[in-house]
Amino acid sequence: MLPHRILEERLRAAVIHCIPDAEVDQIVVRSCPDVRFGDYQSTSLMALAKPRKINPRKLAEDVIRALDVPEWIESSEVAGPGFLNFRIGPEVICRTLESAIRGEHLFFETTKNPRTFVVDFSSPNVAKPMHVGHIRSTILGDSLARTLRILGHTVITDNHIGDWGTQFGKLLLGWKSGLDLQALRTDALGELERLYKQTNSRCDAEPALLEGARAELVKLQDGDPENLGIWQEMLELSRSQFDSIYQRLGVRFDHTLGESFYNSRLKPIVAEMKDRSLARVSEGAMVVFFDDHPELKAHPALVQKSDGAANYTTTDLATLQYRLETWHPDEVVYVTDGRQQLHFKQLFEIFRRWKSGSPVKLAHVWFGAILGEDGKPFKTRSGDTVKLADLLDEAEARALRMVAEKNSDLTDAEQKEVARMVGLGAVKYADLAPNRQSDYVFSWDKMLALNGNTAPYLQYAHARIRSIFRKQNLPDDLGVPPQGLSLSTPEEFALCKTLLNFGLVLEAVVSDYRPNYLCNYLYDLAGAFAQFYERCPVLKAEEPERSNRLAVCQLTGRVLKCGLELLGIESPERM
RNA sequence: GCGUCGGUAGCUCAAUUGGAUAGAGUUCCUGACUUCGAAUCAGGCGGUUGGGGGUUCGAGUCCCUCCCGACGCACCA
Structure with missing residues (x-):
């Protein structure tokens, strides 16, 4: 088990010992925001103490007394009003790296509670070209699906295309x-x-x-x-x-069931709404009112128009019904833009009344708009919406110009392939790196920059690592150094501790549906690697340092590649 | 009018159940290449987190209020 997991488990046990009815799920260990305090910390005890009106500092002291401290913890202490800070020893870091080298894990563990998720994203309309407005849903949804899967959940992706309607x-x-x-x-x-x-x-x-x-x-x-x-x-x-x-x-769906697929379910649902008095006739339409719901009180929802046709609320209810019957998910995740917040609040509320016993969790994962550099919605110069295919073409073309300029060793075909990975990666990363709820400004120069929090910077870090191995024809898997792995410099330790945090970050990504946590992490990791790379020669180092550093490079490369893959981004060997 | 979401360094953005001295990139200035890829790294300048009040041991984060912006508010989805 990974160090932070063991620590968290023992901490929970200690808390239960002190407060038997404590909510253990809320007791979490995370990496310290500042290395001066330690490697891992927990702020959970202060949150726990508050509603119980107990002194947080005293609780922290009691808990740490009850804590079965793992032998590899170098120091554990209470700080300030009740922070718990832990420092881990070099041994456990090295042993964890060794087990990763052996392929036992890549600094994350699959979940102990696998759940089934339906992820609904992309949803283009038939007879309309996909445009820039579809990209965020597609990229976000794909990345969330990938991350849920790698953590061991069952994921069903369903593209609910708009193939019916007026x-x-x-x-x-x-x-x-x-x-x-x-x-x-x-x-x-x-x-x-x-x-x-x-x-x-x-x-x-x-x-x-x-x-x-x-x-x-x-x-x-x-x-x-x-x-x-x-x-x-x-x-x-x-x-x-x-x-x-x-x-x-590189996006795939398990199912593509458009709106028309649910046509036969619409009338029975409207009838049931009416029979159960969940909806009533108003101005000729069938309407659900939310009189007892303060937020929705002023916003009734139509389930059937006055001309007798159902609308999208009904279709969404039918879709949900089908998904529950067919896949029995624990959770359904809808990835759409923020303008649909009201719709999903209505939908979820109607569903709760309609299927009051259902334990399914419904989540609306919404995102903001993509703006042009003028701060207005992103359009072409002539004012049209930007077609997605054109956007991707331009990304590849711009990347090709950069690759050609920077690395003329590659053949034309190789340059084109690298440009494809870099261009598409840049567009995807630009979508994933900002907090999804804020609008972001689309800028070719920023997303293709080789400095800063961009895909090309991360890909470059990966390519540099691969270059070390290529230079001396070293195999992809060197194995654990014969005398065991050890670390010496501060840069090595900083980089390796960052590697250890990969799993914590993946868990945060799925719990908040926010791939940008992963982007931030990978950027930190690439930064830690850059510092290591500046100060710690690898191939020129003497043994055993050389083998140790090669192992660190190898693991860093793997985590970078895996992380980028979870964002749907490829990692070229050279660029 | 009601509601939702935003407002963080000149610019573009981060900041994990409220956590420790709010961080990056960029711009500008300075330093490091007979290079394991300088497509990089190090340092400096830059902040009343829109204004004000409140809760708290602790607020960018929660509550109230005002200002500014985007979006939404029954027969499109």
Whole structure:
């Protein structure tokens, strides 16, 4: 077991000894924010003491007296009003590194309580090109799914694509009247988007056309073969374009069940809402009111429009119902932008009333907007939304220019491949590194910079490590140094202690659904490595130092690569 | 109007159940390359965390209030 886990376990036991009814899950050990205090600390006792009105300092002293201190703890002390600080000895650090070298772990452990998660993300709309607005959901959701999986949870990813709804009336009308077959062949989604925009503006000008669009929609919903056929074709065209984007991004879904998949469930749900008086008719629509809910009191939710059609709240309820029946998740995570907060509050509240016994946890993981450098929503120069495919192309092109300039040893094909990894990595990292809830400013120069908290900087650190091994044709797995691993310099210790924290960080990522913790950690790790690299020669060092340092490099490289992989970012061997 | 979320160094951003002296990058200044990759590293300048009040041993974080901004507020999703 990893040191912090053992410490945490023993600390919990000691707390239970002092306070039998304490909430042990709240007792946590984390790395010290300042090395002067120690390596690990716990602030949990102060939080525990407060509601119980006991002196936190005294509680800390009692707990530390009851603590079965692991033999590898060098010092454990109470500080200030009740901090517990622990310092670990070099032995346990080295033994932990050795077990990592042997492949027993990579500084994290899988969870003791595996849970099943459904992660709902990306969700593009059929007949619209994926644009920059989809990237954050896609990247965040993918990274969370990867991190949950590596920690041993069961994860089902489901792309809830928008393949049904009122936009298809206009699309059908446009398809029948103004389809450009040539354009459809070269850029299907672009052509569909053009048809939609064209019909939309024509409808604004001619109300009679709007009736036509509605009629097409009704025919589709009634199962008209021609309209269904066209709809199916639009769906397939869209899917193949989505797939090419996902392939580029390295994102995969276990399921892609669009809104239309749930059509048959809608009417029964509305009926049940009505029968159980969860919803009632208001202004011709079927509406759920939240009179006893202060926050939602002023925001009733429609489950059926006055024209009899269900809307997205109903579809989301049906989707949730299906997911619970099919996969029995412990938790369903929705990754969408922050503008949908009200919708999900309503949805979750309706669900609680509808399935009052369900233990499932529902989480809305929302994120802010991507802004242009002018602080306004990110658009092209002409004011259009930025298509995702174009964005990725530009990222690769810009990265290629940098790679060509910096490393001319690589062949053209190698440069292109490295540029692909660096460009896509930069875009993804720029999305993941800021706190997801804040808006962030999209800047090519910042995300592709080789200094600062960027993907290229982390990839560079990895490439430097790989370069050491390549230089002397050393194998990827050197094994534990014959005389056992030992460390001597402050830089070695600082780097290795950072390695030990990888697992703590991964746990924080999944508990708060925030991959940016991992970004910050990897940046720290790369920084610690850079300092080590400056001050501690590896290949030039004498044995046994040389073997020790090679081992440290190897583990650092592995953690960097693994961490980047959890962010969906590749690590080139050279760049 | 009501609600949600923001406001942290000139700029772009961090800061893990409230935790210890609020950290990075960038800009500007200074230093380190006969290099295990300088695509790097070290040092310096830079702060009343929007204003004010409160709770607390302790507040960027919680509560109240005001200012500024983004977004949302029943028949789009």
